[in-house]
Amino acid sequence: MIARFGWRFHLVRFTPTRLLIVCVSLLLYALVDWWVGDALGAMEDMLAIGPLLLSAWFLGHAGSMMTLGIVVILHFALSYSNGEPLAAALFINDLPGIVVGFVISFITGWLSDLLARMAEENAKRQKVEAELRLLNEELEQRVLDRTQELGESNERIERAKKEWEATVDSLSDLILLTNEEGSVVRCNRATVDRFQKEYDDVLNHPLSDLFCDEGKDCHAVFVTPSVEYQFQNLAGWHHILNHQVQWDDGKLYYVHIIRDITARKQMQAAMIESQKMADLGTLSAGVAHEMNSPLQVIIGVSQMALRQMSPTALETDPLRSDLEMICRNGWRCAEIVRSLRAYAHTSSDLYEPADLNEIVRDTLLLTAHQLKSWSNISVVADLAPDLPKMECDRNRIVQVLINLMTNARDAMPNGGEIALHTEYDSRQGRLRLDVSDTGDGIPEAVLGKIFDPFFTTKPIGQGTGLGLSIVAGILRAHGSEVQAASVVGEGTKFTVSFPLKQVTPPTSDEARGEALGRFDDSYTSLPLANLISTSG
Amino acid sequence: MNKKVLLAEDERDVRQFLRAALTEHHFDVTAVNNGANAVVAAVEQTFDVYLLDMMMPGLDGVQTIRVLRKVTPQVPIIGLTGYVRQGFMAQALEFGVMCLNKPVVIEVLVKEIEEALKK
Structure with missing residues (x-):
């Protein structure tokens, strides 16, 4: 009985002997496979093939579909588990069996090979995938790190930028960056604040449009390394520094630093002025010394001659008027010298607390008889009550007031009103004194010169041009300011602002001399009328 | 009896004028041209x-006053000055000497002398 696969199907008649042989051969195969396989590798197939051939032979004779299936599955399983191609021969009892066996063996071998390859590829793929995942994660981490680094770097750059902006913006100097065409590329806050503009109104606009009037070329100011200049569109004096810089792109730029030096200029002017006054003081002292003795003779002798003339001749003698003329002009010279004297000592004063209202009232009292002779001129005093006391040289303030009032009188040849006003500015901590008149007023062109020594608008012989400059000198020495505001045809107002305290105490020597100077004044031969007429 | 005045003045014209003017006001005037001569005369x-x-x-004036x-500590002194240096006046005042500014009105000077003589 031969089982022929594919053509005839026999039921396998299992005899115990056959079954035993099959089992033993399978067991043997399994053992060989298990025992020898790992150790010998290539030998395995050769050794395993014997039991396989044996079992297959038996199966071929006694085989049935069922046993065939079992054997195939077993071989397949075993072979697959090893990852090896299945042994070729399964059924060798006859040629078709062998062919089928080989085919099956080949197919199973191929399948197992395929599956093994698939498994291998699968494993490889998994490995690659794992690697890929790892790489991916690594990449993601690097991207994250880099992003963070970039963020920090950006933050640092941003911070540095802001720090520089804040630095440049904190400066009161105007700082501008311009390109070769002269347009503003950047500027700091001070620039826009100073011009009261927005950044957009400044950036990309020509520099000259900003600083100079149309048609006026101030280009040179921005190319000279260092220059002091008064711009048309910017009040005051400025010091301009210009630097050339070359950027990485090869283009040229200019950095302009513009500093307000008005205060310094004013201080310089004040110093020159004060030096001028000091020189004038020295000159005055010299003149006073040289002039007073001859004047003593001129005045004294002419007066003596007048006295010596016979009373009867006094009325008719033409000599009388000549002598009087000499005498009068002698006094006039003495007055000029006397006015000059005020310069010599404007800065060394004895300061004591005094009530400004009291000074005004005393001055009015002192000049009362004089005021009566001022035709058609009324004096109105509007004094604020409870003024704090101010440190001053009282007599000199009286002199200031007399000079200002005399000036007012002279401005009103046809009469008018002199108004005196005092008040306390608690915000500034200063006292204010206004002396206004309803006179002719002072033209604007002249207003800036009225405090200059020897400046006068009066006809020759009527004013020394010293009255107001003495006022300015005395007030300067008091740390005070005097300002004049005038409307031609309406009148002039002088405003004096006094500090309550003086900062520089006079030296004892100066104080002594000055005290004596005042004392000396009370012994002067000059009546108040003469004192008043010195102003002008 | 006229009061005797010692006048020390270096400028001739001033000296002559003051002598004439004071003489007119009934003073006996002795005029000298400097401080040293004033001391000799005194x-x-x-x-x-x-x-x-x-x-x-x-x-100078102050040094003469000192001498x-x-x-003669009892004799009153009056100073005259062209108001050049205030230091002079302050120093003179330390000796109780009052200074008058030039130019001086003769009546004022006479009044001053009379005041000084009363003391």
């Missing part, structure tokens, strides 16, 4: 009042 004669210019060559105060 030692040789007796005066009721000294009238000194403060700015003189040689012994005269030692020699």
Whole structure:
């Protein structure tokens, strides 16, 4: 009985002997496979093939579909588990069996090979995938790190930028960056604040449009390394520094630093002025010394001659008027010298607390008889009550007031009103004194010169041009300011602002001399009328 | 009896004028041209009042005052000055000497001398 696969199907008649042989051969195969396989590798197939051939032979004779299936599955399983191609021969009892066996063996071998390859590829793929995942994660981490680094770097750059902006913006100097065409590329806050503009109104606009009037070329100011200049569109004096810089792109730029030096200029002017006054003081002292003795003779002798003339001749003698003329002009010279004297000592004063209202009232009292002779001129005093006391040289303030009032009188040849006003500015901590008149007023062109020594608008012989400059000198020495505001045809107002305290105490020597100077004044031969007429 | 005045003044015209003017006002005036001569005169004669210019060559006003105060402390002194240096006036005042500014009205000077003589 031969089982022929594919053509005839026999039921396998299992005899115990056959079954035993099959089992033993399978067991043997399994053992060989298990025992020898790992150790010998290539030998395995050769050794395993014997039991396989044996079992297959038996199966071929006694085989049935069922046993065939079992054997195939077993071989397949075993072979697959090893990852090896299945042994070729399964059924060798006859040629078709062998062919089928080989085919099956080949197919199973191929399948197992395929599956093994698939498994291998699968494993490889998994490995690659794992690697890929790892790489991916690594990449993601690097991207994250880099992003963070970039963020920090950006933050640092941003911070540095802001720090520089804040630095440049904190400066009161105007700082501008311009390109070769002269347009503003950047500027700091001070620039826009100073011009009261927005950044957009400044950036990309020509520099000259900003600083100079149309048609006026101030280009040179921005190319000279260092220059002091008064711009048309910017009040005051400025010091301009210009630097050339070359950027990485090869283009040229200019950095302009513009500093307000008005205060310094004013201080310089004040110093020159004060030096001028000091020189004038020295000159005055010299003149006073040289002039007073001859004047003593001129005045004294002419007066003596007048006295010596016979009373009867006094009325008719033409000599009388000549002598009087000499005498009068002698006094006039003495007055000029006397006015000059005020310069010599404007800065060394004895300061004591005094009530400004009291000074005004005393001055009015002192000049009362004089005021009566001022035709058609009324004096109105509007004094604020409870003024704090101010440190001053009282007599000199009286002199200031007399000079200002005399000036007012002279401005009103046809009469008018002199108004005196005092008040306390608690915000500034200063006292204010206004002396206004309803006179002719002072033209604007002249207003800036009225405090200059020897400046006068009066006809020759009527004013020394010293009255107001003495006022300015005395007030300067008091740390005070005097300002004049005038409307031609309406009148002039002088405003004096006094500090309550003086900062520089006079030296004892100066104080002594000055005290004596005042004392000396009370012994002067000059009546108040003469004192008043010195102003002008 | 006229009061005797010693006048020290270096400028001739001023000296002549003051002498004439004071003589007119009934003073006996002895005029000298500097401080040293004033001291000599003060030692040789007796005066009721000294009238000194403060700015003189040689012994100036203050130095003359210092010497005269030692020699004749009882005689009053009046100074005259062209108001050049206040230091002079302050120093003169330390000796109790009042200074008058030039130019001075003769009546004022006379009044001043009379005041000084009363003391």
